[in-house]
Amino acid sequence: xxxxPVPFIITLLVIPVMLAILFILKLVPTETTYxxxxxxxxxxxxxxxxxxxxxxxxxxxxxxxxxxxxxxxIFNTENYPGIWMFNMSFPIDIIWINKDMKITxxxxxxxxxxxxxxxxxxxxxxxxxxxxxxxxxxxxKIKVGNTVSIS
Numbered sequence: 001x002x003x004x005p006v007p008f009i010i011t012l013l014v015i016p017v018m019l020a021i022l023f024i025l026k027l028v029p030t031e032t033t034y035x036x037x038x039x040x041x042x043x044x045x046x047x048x049x050x051x052x053x054x055x056x057x058x059x060x061x062x063x064x065x066x067x068x069x070x071x072x073x074i075f076n077t078e079n080y081p082g083i084w085m086f087n088m089s090f091p092i093d094i095i096w097i098n099k100d101m102k103i104t105x106x107x108x109x110x111x112x113x114x115x116x117x118x119x120x121x122x123x124x125x126x127x128x129x130x131x132x133x134x135x136x137x138x139x140x141k142i143k144v145g146n147t148v149s150i151s
Contacts, residue, residue, distance in 0.1 A: 018056075018086065035072055037130060038149045039103070042140040044132060046072035058131070060087050065133050072150070073129040081129055082119040088112035091134035095142065096126035103146045109134045 037044040045068060049055045055073055059065070075081055078099050085092075094107040105122035128150070136142070 036151050037070070037072060038151075039140070039142050039146050042068075042142065044068055044070045044130070046070040046130060048072050048074060050074040059092070061089075063089050065090075065092075065131075067133070070130050070132040070136075073131075075127055075129075078125040078127045080121050081126060082121045083107075083110070083129060083131070084117045084119045085110050085112045086117045087114065092131045093134055093137045094120055095130040095132065095137065096122035096124075097128040097130065097148050098125060099127045101148045101150070103142070103144050103148060106137055106142065106144055108137055 033048045033050075035046050035048055037046045047070070049058060049071055050073075058073075059071055065071075073081065081096070083094050089112060091109050091111045094110055095103055096105040098104045104124040104126050107120045110120060128148075130148075
């Protein structure tokens, strides 16, 4: 996992643009869909973020996730999807999953931020990102290399 600090000046320029995008996207209604994600004996009910609008919004504006719930980001191609905690209200664990349905990287306890946010990048290409409550991966013994199923 690579941590890339975002320079302060770039953050100041990006914040108003991101807020404007989020405001515009909020005007367009979207349907919420869910997938079941299984990692070993652990089952997660994950809200699907498979559009630019849903991926941009992510978990912003929420105060928490219910137990064994998460958000599953589904991308069109395998790449190095970066996750940052800008304007989040609670810490999360971030799990990257490749096209072979193996966990490639995990960040535990990623903290919310407003300025100088860190962008978390996986060490290997990934097709999915699963966001869950902070401590979830430790509690459920989820590790890099675990096999994942999504239905």
